[in-house]
Amino acid sequence: MLKKILIIGVALLACFTLYVALIDVEPNIEQQEDEIMSPETERNDEVDSEDPSEKASEQVDNPTLPEVGIQKMDQGKSVQELQESLQKAGYEINVTSKYDDETTWAITDFQLQNKKLDATGVYDSQTKEKLQKALDKKLTIDPGSRLSKPKQEQHTNKTKVIDNPYEILSIVNKHHALPDDYIPEDLVIPDVRFPFQEDLPQKQLRKVAADALEELMEASDEEGLTIFAQSGYRSYDRQDTIFTSNVDEHGEKEANNFSARPGESEHQSGLTMDITTPDLNYDLTVEFGETDEGKWVQQHASEFGFIIRYPEGKEEITEYQYEPWHLRYVGKKAAKEIMDKGITLEEYLGLK
Numbered sequence: 001m002l003k004k005i006l007i008i009g010v011a012l013l014a015c016f017t018l019y020v021a022l023i024d025v026e027p028n029i030e031q032q033e034d035e036i037m038s039p040e041t042e043r044n045d046e047v048d049s050e051d052p053s054e055k056a057s058e059q060v061d062n063p064t065l066p067e068v069g070i071q072k073m074d075q076g077k078s079v080q081e082l083q084e085s086l087q088k089a090g091y092e093i094n095v096t097s098k099y100d101d102e103t104t105w106a107i108t109d110f111q112l113q114n115k116k117l118d119a120t121g122v123y124d125s126q127t128k129e130k131l132q133k134a135l136d137k138k139l140t141i142d143p144g145s146r147l148s149k150p151k152q153e154q155h156t157n158k159t160k161v162i163d164n165p166y167e168i169l170s171i172v173n174k175h176h177a178l179p180d181d182y183i184p185e186d187l188v189i190p191d192v193r194f195p196f197q198e199d200l201p202q203k204q205l206r207k208v209a210a211d212a213l214e215e216l217m218e219a220s221d222e223e224g225l226t227i228f229a230q231s232g233y234r235s236y237d238r239q240d241t242i243f244t245s246n247v248d249e250h251g252e253k254e255a256n257n258f259s260a261r262p263g264e265s266e267h268q269s270g271l272t273m274d275i276t277t278p279d280l281n282y283d284l285t286v287e288f289g290e291t292d293e294g295k296w297v298q299q300h301a302s303e304f305g306f307i308i309r310y311p312e313g314k315e316e317i318t319e320y321q322y323e324p325w326h327l328r329y330v331g332k333k334a335a336k337e338i339m340d341k342g343i344t345l346e347e348y349l350g351l352k
Contacts, residue, residue: 064081064085065081065082065085065128065131065132065135066078066079066081066082066123068123068124068125068127068128069123069124069333070082070099070123071099071104071121071122071123071169071331071333071334072099072100072101072103072104072121072122072167072169072349073099073169073334073348073349073350074098074099075097075098075099076097077097079096079097079098079099079103080095080097082099082103082123083095083096083097083103085131085135086103086106086107086110086131088135089110089131089134089135089141089143090141090142090143091106091109091110091141091143092143092149093105093106099123101150101163101164102149102150104121104164104167104169105121105147105149105150105163105164106143107121107122107123107127108120108121108147108164108166108167109143109144109145109146109147110127110130110131110134110141111127111166112146112147112166113141113142113145113146114130116130117130118186118206118207118208119166119185119186120166120167120168120208120331121164121166121167121168121169122167122168122331147164147166148163149163150163150164151163159174159175159176159177159263159264160175160176160177161177161178161179161263162176162177162178162179165178165179165182165184165269166184168208168209168271168329168330168331169330169331169334169345169349170269171345171346171349171351172264172265172266172268172269173264173318173319173346174256174260174261174264174319176264177261177263177264178236178263178264178265178268178269179263180236180262180263181236182236182268183235184206184233184269184270186206186207186208186270187204187205187206187207187233187270188204188205188206188207188210189203189204189205189210190203190205190210190211190213190214190229191214192213192214192217192228192229193217193226193227193228193229194228194229194230195228195230195276195278195282201233201234201235201238202230202231202232202233202234203229203232203233204232204233204270205232205233205270205271205272205273205329206269206270206271206329208329209270209271209272209273209305209329212304212305212306212329213229213273213304213306213327213329215304216297216300216301216303216304216306217229219300219303219304220293220296220297220300223296225277225292225293225296226277226278226279226293227275227276227277227293227297228275228276228277228278228282229273229274229275230273230274230275230276230282230284230325231267231273231274231284232267232270232272232273232274233267233268233270234265234267234268235268236262236263236268237262239260239261239262239263239265239267239268240262242259243255243259243260243261243262246258246259257320257321258320258321258323260320266309266326266328271328271329271330272309272326272327272328272329273327274323274325274326274327275288275293275297275325275327276288276325277291277293277294279291279293284323284325285325286321286322286323286324288324288325289312289322289324294324294325297324297327298324301327301335301339302332302335302336302338302339302340303332303336304332304335305329305330305331305332305335306327306328306329306330306335307327307328307330307334307335307338307339307345308323308324308326308327308339309323309326309327309328309344309345310322310323310326311342311344312324314343314344317344317346317347317352318344318346328345330345334348
């Protein structure tokens with residue numbers, strides 16, 4: 001009897017060990033594949049690899065991917081080629097030759113399905129490489145599985161909830177709000193100076209913006225300037241607390257000139273950082289624009305993909321006071337045009 005118990009025990013232990021091993025291995029397989037992460041993807045990849053000649057013949061039918069460097073607001077043949085490629089990948093979008101909301105959604109959704117890509121809505125070199133591989137290997141893509149397709153915008157007086165909060169050109173203002181449950185998946189703490197030591201959420205930015213801020217701060221250091229990061233990401237609930245406090249102190253109308261209602265704050269996007277300098281006792285004040293640091297940022301922020309989101313003289317458009325300390329990441333291409341022309345993000349996107 002004891003011998004039988006021992007045999008059963010050994011068998012059970014072996015099964016348990018195998019089960020644990022399978023659980024541990026599965027994520028590693030996903031990491032090694034470095035593709036669109038789904039069971040169907042892994043199976044299809046294995047099938048294709050068994051017959052190289054068949055796979056090669058299938059690739060002939062794949063559309064030509066355009067060169068990188070196109071994004072929302074662009075139009076032309078390159079955009080058309082990208083839209084045709086996205087259709088081939090399974091995205092039901094119209095071929096309009098204009099990089100519209102649908103195209104931005106498809107790119108963002110594809111990026112979100114790929115752990116190695118920054119979800120920005122911009123067609124960059126890394127996205128091209130992954131999309132080409134997905135088309136060549138017939139990998140399974142599930143359109144809309146990570147980001148719902150944008151709805152037709154209804155023109156009403158109510159604030160519109162943003163369909164694609166991940167795109168770096170998303171507009172966040174008093175008429176376009178982020179979802180109350182939106183928390184960026186890629187928040188990190190940039191390696192820059194802060195006037196406090198605690199690892200608070202306000203130190204965080206989305207990775208693509210954090211990397212750019214590090215480059216901006218390094219360049220400013222080389223010019224002998226001293227810029228400190230002060231306030232980055234804020235959750236919906238944190239913004240609600242801040243706005244309520246400002247309303248209690250100043251009244252709702254006055255508070256909404258300098259403080260956003262929850263959902264309407266760019267800080268929730270993870271793409272915004274308020275900056276300051278020791279000369280101002282680390283305060284956020286319009287005097288920052290007159291400092292050497294503020295003047296340098298005005299001239300060079302776009303080189304790193306940032307804009308002064310609330311510029312002087314544009315209060316009627318932004319509906320907020322002048323804030324020379326408020327940096328918003330939009331990518332180098334859009335930032336250069338916005339800053340060179342002296343316009344706002346609303347004007348760039350054709351909303352004003």
